[in-house]
Amino acid sequence: MTQPSGPWITNIFATLPKLLDADRELLRAGRWLNVDCLLGPAGQPFLVSIREGRITEMSALPKTMPSWRFSYTASPQAWIEYWRPEPKPGWHDLLALTKRGEAHLAGELHPFMTHLQYFKDLLALPRSVVSGKSA
Amino acid sequence: MNGNIEPIVGRYVHVDICGVMHRIYFEENGSGIPLVCLHTAGSDNRQWRHLLCDDELSRHYRMIAFDMPWHGKSNPPDQATSGEYQLTTASFTQAIRAFCAALALERPVVMGCSIGGRIVLNLAIDHAREFRALIGLEAADFQQPWYDTNWLHRPDVHGGEVCAALVSGLIAPQGPQAARRETLWHYMQSGPGVFKGDLHFYRVDGDLRGRVEKIDTAICPLYLLTGEYDFSCTADDTLRTARSIPGAQVTIMEKLGHFPMSENPVQFRQYIAPVLHQIRQAG
Numbered sequence: 001m002t003q004p005s006g007p008w009i010t011n012i013f014a015t016l017p018k019l020l021d022a023d024r025e026l027l028r029a030g031r032w033l034n035v036d037c038l039l040g041p042a043g044q045p046f047l048v049s050i051r052e053g054r055i056t057e058m059s060a061l062p063k064t065m066p067s068w069r070f071s072y073t074a075s076p077q078a079w080i081e082y083w084r085p086e087p088k089p090g091w092h093d094l095l096a097l098t099k100r101g102e103a104h105l106a107g108e109l110h111p112f113m114t115h116l117q118y119f120k121d122l123l124a125l126p127r128s129v130v131s132g133k134s135a
Numbered sequence: 136m137n138g139n140i141e142p143i144v145g146r147y148v149h150v151d152i153c154g155v156m157h158r159i160y161f162e163e164n165g166s167g168i169p170l171v172c173l174h175t176a177g178s179d180n181r182q183w184r185h186l187l188c189d190d191e192l193s194r195h196y197r198m199i200a201f202d203m204p205w206h207g208k209s210n211p212p213d214q215a216t217s218g219e220y221q222l223t224t225a226s227f228t229q230a231i232r233a234f235c236a237a238l239a240l241e242r243p244v245v246m247g248c249s250i251g252g253r254i255v256l257n258l259a260i261d262h263a264r265e266f267r268a269l270i271g272l273e274a275a276d277f278q279q280p281w282y283d284t285n286w287l288h289r290p291d292v293h294g295g296e297v298c299a300a301l302v303s304g305l306i307a308p309q310g311p312q313a314a315r316r317e318t319l320w321h322y323m324q325s326g327p328g329v330f331k332g333d334l335h336f337y338r339v340d341g342d343l344r345g346r347v348e349k350i351d352t353a354i355c356p357l358y359l360l361t362g363e364y365d366f367s368c369t370a371d372d373t374l375r376t377a378r379s380i381p382g383a384q385v386t387i388m389e390k391l392g393h394f395p396m397s398e399n400p401v402q403f404r405q406y407i408a409p410v411l412h413q414i415r416q417a418g
Contacts, residue, residue, distance in 0.1 A: 086308055089363045092304065093303075110292070
């Protein structure tokens with residue numbers, strides 16, 4: 001078995017806007033959400049702009065004066081495990097990952113907590129894409 | 136009559152808990168050994184509806200699930216002021232004992248989940264002779280906190296939605312989607328601050344480390360069952376606790392999380408039915 005590499009994880013993250021656009025229920029859940037946040041692999045997160053529940057911009061972290069309200073970043077292994085169709089115990093939830101030290105949540109958490117299920121579901125969307133590829 | 140009426144019957148009983156009268160709602164079905172079921176923090180007795188409807192178990196057990204004060208249909212007592220609700224080890228223990236006494240239950244089995252599992256350990260420590268057997272689901276003497284409970288009760292965050300979203304990760308992914316949604320629906324309906332108030336017992340007041348060693352399973356058998364997907368009370372938490380209690384019987388349940396009786400009733404039955412059979416055989 002070959003473990004997916006960092007670029008593989010980055011490529012999967014790049015699919016998030018399209019996956020989200022296709023999920024009407026998730027868009028409805030996020031319709032009041034406007035936030036800039038950092039999401040992705042620890043050390044190489046994306047700066048993600050969400051407006052009315054849609055990802056309107058997603059880019060590598062700018063070198064000068066980046067601004068965001070909160071960040072959720074996790075180790076490459078955490079993302080690989082989280083995206084399995086049937087994740088293993090302890091790797092199956094964003095807060096399970098923070099509890100085990102594989103992910104880090106920081107910043108001004110209000111938008112994250114008001115939309116906690118939205119972010120759990122958003123970051124789980126790649127499960128439908130990576131099914132069978134990372135196992 | 137064309138409707139399919141379930142065998143569960145719901146009633147109210149007036150109970151003196153720590154000198155305060157409470158109107159407690161309970162549901163029951165079956166006859167035989169009394170089995171009192173305790174719901175999780177921030178939820179109510181609906182979590183047990185599948186077990187209560189179990190045909191085979193209801194032939195041997197009088198299964199009773201009550202709403203703790205401030206939960207479900209058990210309103211806050213008339214004397215409650217606008218002060219913050221906080222569950223304590225003493226008030227939780229007394230609520231269970233007073234309820235059992237009010238119904239004149241003779242040496243019931245008590246099965247509790249999460250905070251209900253923790254308080255079962257306290258019953259085993261201090262009141263073992265009053266019970267035929269004790270069953271702790273998702274139970275441990277202590278668990279490491281994994282979030283700030285202040286998020287559960289503040290005016291700028293929807294309490295029902297944040298409570299449900301927090302615990303959603305404690306449900307195993309293999310269960311039926313309808314059961315997952317129902318389990319979370321209970322959390323969305325809890326009163327403001329009630330989940331947080333329950334967790335005062337769980338995190339602050341109910342640390343049983345250093346006390347569970349006193350449990351004598353020769354007086355009252357103790358069964359501990361924990362779902363493998365529960366990262367709040369982990370399998371390791373339960374196993375660590377059990378190592379301090381000679382005679383405690385431990386089962387780690389596959390494809391289940393923190394709410395085994397409601398998140399996947401069929402899977403849970405595979406684990407709980409043999410335990411209840413064993414208790415019945417022991418007489």
